[in-house]
Structure formats: C-alpha cells, structure tokens
Amino acid sequence: MTLATLALFIPACFALNIAPGPNNVLAFSNAARRGLLVGLAGGMGRMLPFAAMILLVGIGLGAVLAASETAFNAVKYAGAAYLVYVGWRMWRAKPQAEIYARSDEPVTTLIRRDFLIAIGNPKAIAIFTAFFPQFTDLTQPLAPQYALLGGLFLVLECLAVALYAGFGAGFQGLLTPNRLHNLNKGVGGFLIFSGLALALNERH
Structure with missing residues (x-):
C-alpha cells in the first residue's frame, strides 16, 4: 500500500467518521449533559463492534452478510427497533428528570448504549465491504492492509468522538433544565427518525 493510497483513504474515511449518525449525536448529547470526559467515554462503546466488523470483512464474512438478505434484514430491523x-424513552422523559441526563447514571450504561447502537447497524459492514477494497492492492497480502486500514478507521473514529464530545461540552454551561429537556427531545426525535429510516431503507 502506497502513501498516495493512504493520502486518499484518510480524508475519505474521516468523512464517513464525522457523518452525524446516531452514535455521534449521542456523544454530543452525553458531553452536553455530563461533560467532555463522560462524552468521550460513552463514545468508546462503538469501537469494539466496529473492530469486529472490520475483522469480519477482512476474513470474508462481511461479504456473506452483505449477500444474505435474511441475515442483513434481521440485524437491520433489530438495530432499527433499538x-x-x-429515542422514544428520551422523547418521553419528563422535564428535570430526563433518564439520560441523570448524573448518577453509570458511564458503563452510556458505553453499552453506544455499543448496542453501533452493533445494530449492518450498514457499517456494508460500508467496510464496499469501501475498504477500493484502497487495497490485490497483488499484496490482504490481512496487513486491512489491519492498517482498520486501525486508521478506528483512530479517526476516536477523533470524531472527540470532536462531537468537544462541541457538546461547549454547550454544557448553557443548558438550563428547559433547554436540557428540549435537547433530550431533539436527540430522541433524531434517533427515532434514524431507526425508521434504517428500517425503511431499501438495500442497495
């Protein structure tokens, strides 16, 4: 793999990392409520699923899932339902008692939530299956190339988490109880919309 290939991969990959999907919006929301460190910690929940998906794609199982309509739909609908x-719980939370704004909610709960949202999105495997091969050299061993590309993806994903958490933390001091409630409803509405869009989106 050449430096020219990596120079193309890094900005294209980062564009995927910083897309405002459900995980990134949650990182922003967590940091806005609980501070930068909590936002960063919560956003790490996605790393294990993404690493596993990269591994699956690297050994060929991602292509199997991408080819199986039944398996793909099972994961898609489970992720959409979650x-x-x-989103519904966040939307329905009462003012000044939002379930996702509690200071006593364990950080492990935020990490688990990020984990479940990431693992319930089969589009990630589809992205890795379609995206990574464009930057591989078939005349060279694939395993080291996927390891490098996967490692870079995870590093850039951490940077995306840091950016969203940083922006969220910048709003922390501006959140009154009413604004916090509105933020809760906004994020909840976005998650509901994302889930419905995922469920209704036709596979390409």
Missing part, C-alpha cells in the same frame, strides 16, 4: 426504543 434506535426507536432509545
């Missing part, structure tokens, strides 16, 4: 569930 997004709607989380």
Whole structure:
C-alpha cells in the first residue's frame, strides 16, 4: 500500500467518521449533559463492534452478510427497533428528570448504549465491504492492509468522538433544565427518525 493510497483513504474515511449518525449525536448529547470526559467515554462503546466488523470483512464474512438478505434484514430491523426504543424513552422523559441526563447514571450504561447502537447497524459492514477494497492492492497480502486500514478507521473514529464530545461540552454551561429537556427531545426525535429510516431503507 502506497502513501498516495493512504493520502486518499484518510480524508475519505474521516468523512464517513464525522457523518452525524446516531452514535455521534449521542456523544454530543452525553458531553452536553455530563461533560467532555463522560462524552468521550460513552463514545468508546462503538469501537469494539466496529473492530469486529472490520475483522469480519477482512476474513470474508462481511461479504456473506452483505449477500444474505435474511441475515442483513434481521440485524437491520433489530438495530432499527433499538434506535426507536432509545429515542422514544428520551422523547418521553419528563422535564428535570430526563433518564439520560441523570448524573448518577453509570458511564458503563452510556458505553453499552453506544455499543448496542453501533452493533445494530449492518450498514457499517456494508460500508467496510464496499469501501475498504477500493484502497487495497490485490497483488499484496490482504490481512496487513486491512489491519492498517482498520486501525486508521478506528483512530479517526476516536477523533470524531472527540470532536462531537468537544462541541457538546461547549454547550454544557448553557443548558438550563428547559433547554436540557428540549435537547433530550431533539436527540430522541433524531434517533427515532434514524431507526425508521434504517428500517425503511431499501438495500442497495
């Protein structure tokens, strides 16, 4: 793999990392409520699923999932249902008692939530399956190339988490109880919309 290839991969990959999907919006929301460090910690929940998906794609199982309509749909609908569930709870939370704004909610709960949202999105495997091969050299061993590309993706994903958490933390001091409630409803509505869009989106 050449430096020219990496120079193309890094900005293209980062564009995927910083897209305002459900995980990134949650990182922003967590940091806005609980501070930068909590936002960063919560956003790390996605790393294990993404690493596993990269590994699956690297050994060929990602292509199997991408080719199986039944398997793909099972994961898609489960992930969509979870997004709607989380979004509905956030939307319905009462002012000044939002379930996702509690200071006593364990950080492990935020990490687990990020983990479940990431693992319930089969589009990630589809992205890795379609995206990574464009930057590989088939005349060279694939395993080291996927390891490098996967490692870079995870590093850039951490940077995306830091950016969203940083922006969220910048709003922390501006959140009154009413604004916090509105933020909760806004994020909840976004998650519901994302879940419905995922469920209704036709596979390409």
